[in-house]
Amino acid sequence: MSITINKVELRNLQIEDYKELKKSMIESYPEMVNSYWKEEHIEKLLAVFPEGQLVIVADGVVVGSALSILVTEDFAFKTKNYKAITGNYTFSTHNPKGEVLYGIDVFINPKYRGLRLGRRLYDSRKELSEQLNLKSIIFAGRIPNYGKHASELNPKQYIEKIKRKELYDPVLSFQLSNNFHEVRVLKNYLEGDVESQEYAVLLEWNNVYYEDNPRLINTEKSIVRLGLIQWQMRSLGNIEALFEQAEFFIDAVSGYGSDFALFPELFTAPLMADYNHLSEAEAIKELARHTDAVKKKFQEFAISYNINIITGSMPYLEDGHVYNAGFLCKRDGTNEMYRKIHITPNEIFYWGITGGDTIQTFDTDCGKIGIVICYDVEFPELSRLMADEGMNILFVPFLTDTQNGYTRVRHCAQARAIENECFVAIAGCVGNLPKVNNMDIQFAQSAVFTPSDFAFPSNGIKAETTPNTEMTLIVDVDINLLKELHEHGSVRAMKDRRHDLYQLKKLK
Template identity: 60%
Template sequence: MSETIEIRTLTVEDYLDLKESMVSAYADMAGSYWREPTIQRLIKLFPEGQIAVTVNDKVVGCALAIIVDYDKFGDSHTYEQITGYYTFNTHNPKGDTLYGIEVFVHPDYRGKRLARRLYDARKSLCEQLNLEGIVAGGRIPNYEKYADKLSPREYIEKVQDREIYDPTLTFQFSNDFTVKKILKNYLPNDEASMGFATLLQWFNIYYEKDLDTIRYNKSTVRIGLVQWQMRDYGNLDGFLQQVEYFIDAVSDYGSDFVVFPELFNSPLMQEFNQMDPAGAIRGVAKYTDRLREIFQQHAVAYNVNIISGSMPIVIGEGLYNISYLCRRDGTYEQYIKMHPTPGEVSAWGIKGGSEIKVFDTDCGKIGIQICYDVEFPEPSRILAEQGMQILFVPFMTDTQHAYNRVRFCAQARAVENECYVAIAGCIGNLPKVNNMDLQYAQSSVFTPSDFAFPVTGIKAESTPNTEMVVIADVDLVLLKELHAFGSVQTKKDMRKDLYEVKWKKK
């Protein structure tokens, strides 16, 4: 005979089935079952928090919960205290934590993964209510068999390492709960657990503390990449006209970011072509401050955050390669290329920057690295540890070999740092500009490699060596899920007991 399984909210009419299942589930704790008035009170206080699982319309298990303001209780409470001595007057609809006060399944129906369904339903409720997470006190019913040779802490560690099986704690670990603390006398009558319990916690990765505020970080972020063609624009006005054209075009698609390539303003060097390469690039650097101001104006006017590619800049006596984040609220920040290529050093005398940071935007936390920078994994890891969700890489490469170095390393950064990486490059040629004659690019948006993302790890990419834009949506929620539930978790699984990535400059 086939069975029909349903997860639904508990009703008062379910009480007799509920009592029968609970008595059977707690056969080792005689008389441990909820009385009918108590269940009625719970259902009246918080109906959606009382979840039942039925098999062929019979209630065979449940998950009961209340909402609490957790700071009022802390980590050293007892079951009686958290439940208000079973009155549930501790329930606070405006609290921050879903507190699990009961989960059980009738022994005759175990092995059907019903408890997992109850837990999944409880997690979904926590997410829907935008609570920080779930906390519960958990029994360790097999501890009595080991109490003469293991402390509670040692027992828990061995359960976590799969050396010992505990029907409650093993299940909790498999459902992404962590142990915050060991509690004494949480349930004094629980002889199998020797009076001990685990204080368990599950974090809601979707929790938004400021969900009700006007300013919020978006979940789906639209990125526009400009694959810029190097050519003669005639003069500065012609160059700026093309810049605004691309910003306008990408903005029309509702993009949150527009990204220009590295040194995309190189056509302006034609004015200084009579100079040696070092003099010419210092000449074009005089336009950088003006270009940054124009990007700021466009960011506000077109309501889009702009990664300004990169441009040469003179600071003191030194020449650097700088990129700007021009936010659509009018503010800006900057990043200086950390690793100039040997060619940049020998031809232009470019120096490397010495600072790296994550930038806050209205669409999450972002990082910027310029071309060669992305070929060094350590700075990207530092950005990832600071919460970076999207890494933007303006680049300029002359040959396909050079391009592939950027591309392959950018894809590696996306996988190892569990983030999105967007690269934007220049194409075409500048026959009248020394040291800038050939360009090769295929601008792309790369993703981590797991089930929620494209199997190739490529969200979108341009046609190689064609002037165009790439528009792609990336979902930041998928990154949160990856960090918590990914097939592999490269950020979390770093062996920091053996090695670390450390920023040395103070």
Template identity: 65%
Template sequence: MSDINMSKIDNLNLEFLQLKDYEELKHAMIDSYSNLPDSYWREEQIKTLIDKFPEGQVVLKVNEEIVACALSIVVKYEDFSGQYTYEQVTGNYKFTTHDDDGDVLYGIEVFIKPQYRGMRLGRRLYDYRKELCENLNLRGIAFGGRIPNYHNHASEMTPKEYIEKVRNKEITDSVLNFQLSNDFHVSRVLKNYLDGDKASMEFAVLLEWDNIYYTKPVTKTTALKSTVRLGLIQWQMRPYSGFNELMQQVEYFVDAVAAYRSDFALFPEYFNAPLMAAYNKLSVSDSIRELAKYTEMIRNKFSELSIKYNINIITGSMPEIIDGQLYNVGNLCRRDGTIERYEKIHVTPDEQKVWGLQGGDKIQTFDTDCGKIGILICYDSEFPELSRIMAQEGMQILFVPFLTDTQNAYARVRLCSQARAVENECYVAIAGSVGNLPAVENMDISYAQSAVFTPCDFAFPSNGVKAEATANTEMILVADVDLDLLKELHNYGAVKNLKDRRIDLYEVSKK
């Protein structure tokens, strides 16, 4: 910092710019741009900005003296998707490009008087812009940033190479370094951006900041929820007289979690296995094919319940025969009446050997009224590629219905599910069955402790466990998860697992 005496600063205020401040503003600009002659806004231009968008024009005053300023407009960003100049984005400096219905706050001016630089005043101005962007529900901030040190390196490197060296701390550029440290990212290089900017060789860096709280306007009457309530059913394996008695127990659980205003109900894998008892005289492979005959009826009943109780139901999984082949499948029954199907991709050796199951081939995410979700059945949770593909598609909550017989089998599902929550910056809910089925071959015992897992960062439980049921006890588990916390983690977490991937070295993708 220069020769400012901090003890003589009685007050520092951020204020809206007013037209009566113009002469003082003009002289502050002249002081700030001494290397750019005649670089100050005319009074009629400032008046236009104040008239069009008063909250976008602010100044910082020290002891009632203007020492810094930020001027902004709102634009429809799609109008500036390619190369453009400063003259074009400002509407020939008349600000005709300002649009109250635009989606991006565009910065057209930030300056600080030289003797006040080094006091972090620029950060105050940018913090105000970010807050304004959030309050107006704009999707972000953008501006063309000067690179005034580039002229010293123009003969030996391109602007792109220069930017990369600044980012890697090999070259110092006070302006660009400041923008990057304030969470702005480089989008592209703009050529011939600011006429007469010889220090930047008339190049500019298009810098952007994303508003993680931005909510895209929707035509539906309800917006996506931020806090989502999950209802997990830890199902007791017990004998049932038939389909009706089984579904009576299903409805009891749906009613129970819906009474707590849950948004989702999650059932375990093969929760309907007790119905196989009626076919114990058959071979194991034949009895599960008999069980598959109930799947369509159960799916239809689940859909009725989802509408009746206003809850999205993840139906665990059931056997289903398609073109003579046996699969392990489930359904997402939304409360609006729509149904989607998911498949177990990796069947266990036992499922394949004893029952003759085939692995599915659908890897997908699902849009719901509570955000984008993914569903993996039991063993699938142990293959990180599946959930990574889903995370790349925007998954926020991963549901894992499972069935495990022993404690070590359960530990595999639990530990892998916790890893999926950390590495994909998402919530993971697992639900399984408990108890014994002495009358059903190959389904003798079940062990489970249903739970909701979170990433491990300051906004979440330190051990990554949001809630967990009592082991091996029939019960429901209800837990709230905050989707906004995932957005904050993605942008400001202690580590950023998704952003820090070295996609220059590796990638995970569908075939």
């Protein structure tokens, strides 16, 4: 990672961004003269197709952009050079009725490369194409490393070696990894592109949802992909080993396009082995000293892997009290804390844990969610209050030592899914942890539960892991099914409550 980011935002370009946009473009194309768009060019793009102009903003600074126009498929395939496709840089070729998104430019400032921000821009272009019901994305990609091999390879041979991963090209290799396929080679495409010998590859990405109803950009998703991590308790030498293992799982679930990664309760407990000579109460306080570092690292992971991370839980020390708390690290770089409200007798007796006092839901780019920790799910009032606020998914990081404890968590979680007409995802730790007092054994079977009606599995189980085995579980849930259930379900638990007889409300 070349630079640390505290907050990242992907949004539509505004004319006020121009100075920063120009600076980033110059830094991105140092080898090309006049390698930036003039302000009147940007004004024209914003006038004809504002939703197609995207920027990445890191800590308030524009560090990348993707610019595009609409054209017909026939025009995109027949046009052979950059001047022609852009109307000699006037964008007069933009056709509001075009069925193809044509990529005019995309770049990430070199200082911010390696954070997968380019992939985020491409994903947004794909999302925009789906929302506007466009047939495909087409553009001509430079091949900047071709100049190094032009003496021994023609463009076709070079492309084949890139596809077989015998050679690497920073542009073409990236495009192919993003599911673009080559259409043909274009000669004399971009005047002055010495690195590519003025060659380019016409590339296309097909929208498999073409003819579906379009949506507006950045609206909440209907299909949300959950990545649950069933964490194996193991001895770890230091916090870096924990980060390495955590990043492995985050990389895995984000690689499958997950919107959320869910870690279990107290998954950082292996680090407590260094304090096993202390009492349990003192050892948990020492473990709490790692919490800020864990939160910071997971914020970085959330940005880098473009995924919302629910960090399970870990001890958190505040004003002399130890809380069982966790963080929702959003992919925009922000984070919010949640605390376990109901503390088990074991947690009080051995660790002196204090219960939190805030019942809340969280707004995300996938809708409103709730998070409760383990024992909390056994108290139906919490999730019912969250459901009243519009919660669609309840996440439950847990830690149970015996199958008895797990059974309580599992069946209560299933009940919460039915009575609140929501999805419930639970993730726990498995295995044994020697040399850590009060953390000897763990039992878990992570799962995603659903309401019980015709649109859902008859047993209310969307998917579940193998018990007591380290693994991930990746599950898609459809929020639109919940909306249908609320209005037209066989039973409607949320609507049919007798408010004339009883009510539930927060006291603070």
